[in-house]
Amino acid sequence: MVEKFDAIVVGAGPSGNSAAYTLAKGGLKVLQIERGEYSGSKNVQGAIMYADALERIIPDFREDAPLERHIIEQRIWLLGDDSYIGTNYRSDSFNSERPNRYTIIRAQFDKWFNEKVREAGALVICETTVTELLRDASGKVYGVRTDRENGEVHADVVIMADGVNALLARRADLQEELPPENAALAVKEIHFIDPALIEQRFQVKGDEGVVIEMMGKVTGGMVGTAFLYTNKESLTIGIGCLISDFKEKGIAPYKLLEDLKNHPVIKPLIQGGEVKEYAGHLIPEGGYKAVPQVCGDGWMVVGDAAHLNNAAHREGSNLAMTSGRFAAETLIELKKQGKAPVAANLALYKKKLDESFVMKDLKKYKNLPHIMHMSPQFFNAYPDLLNGAAHDLFTVDSVDKKTKENQILKSFAKRRSIFGLVGDAFKLARAFR
């Protein structure tokens, strides 16, 4: 007899852990399958964790979750060749009792979350890769096959929380392959460093932290961003660009990372650290238009596997956790009402997504991926121009200010025609509206 569950959750990242935890708490019989040595061992993130999404699942998570630093300052920098121009926002109000954002280390955080899933009563099996969905003649999903001997397991519903590559859905023809322009490849390193140096260089104390998001020359004109985050006793530095751009430009990802580390304004911040790991991962960046069908007879797909990722705001894990929770709540509701998990009933999951920030935010920025892709000047000319303008304005010499202003305007007009400038501003404003 093949064992049968109310639900099988494939994957133990934030989306899978949220789904499995909520299901188990709701009294359902849950099996969670993870291919890694442990939950988190395959997972890569910046990583900023947004408290609100987790709080709605585990309200008292702050008591024992492995959190690094809470963020009190956000910097956004446009890098020039040897300079940056940018904005900083720092507020002491982020030092509240229940901070809103934290840096985390994913391998440790996921492991903790998965412990909670087990405590809630789900059966968790690691070191097991799900190879395919089991479907009957009508296409209804009734379980999964794994790479274990006699590795067939049955369930009323399979929740695919298997991340950006979403092999299960693609192999079952429930999703098309990722186009290279809809995914970014990010590489990152973790540098261990004396916490006193972190405090000194980033002007923080205790568990306070700073995050820096960067755009500009370091991506070599490719659509992408870089980041530098402070952890308790380490710094995380990484950079990611669209796969299609890597392909077109012929640039190796680790070369970008090295250039970033050697950039004159970054180098002093990370100096003296010891690199302990190098990681690479994809980020789904196609936005609203790339979100596939998210449920059908006997199946739902959550998190990165459903392309739920807000590239404009670099939010992913919170959308993952929220979609995992919605999928679980949908099943719990259906079960209570004695309704079968067929497509028409599972559509409640889609409705929950649509009515929440998840789809509303993705919809708001639905044209942004396309605009960024069509506008390399955002990643190339503008950082240059703005850094140049700042340089000229802040250099005190014998040139009068009026002449400087005119020179700056001219340099802008030369690099990008006035119509281009106005057009870009308009396009960007519309995409962010």
Added chain:
Amino acid sequence: MSVIKVEDKLYQNRYIVDENRPHIYIKDAEVCASSCKSQPCTFCCPANCYTKDDAGGVNLVTDGCLECGTCRVICQDNGNVSWNYPRGGYGISYKFG
């Protein structure tokens, strides 16, 4: 400019190697050599698993693979990469991630 050695980076990582069971393979070596001019896998892979060989083809060694999926996505036009995750428990095992 110094040459970046990816091997040094990968050396920091923990791998649980599945001896003689590569999870990714090139389906038809001939396709790489004759129909793929740009061979993007040789510069896009973050672990440098793909290298050009002397005969104009591509050589693949998956030992340092980060399991990102880039090579599968990038080789869609030729569909010449057979891409799987390693068997459960094997492959990269991040301590930090």
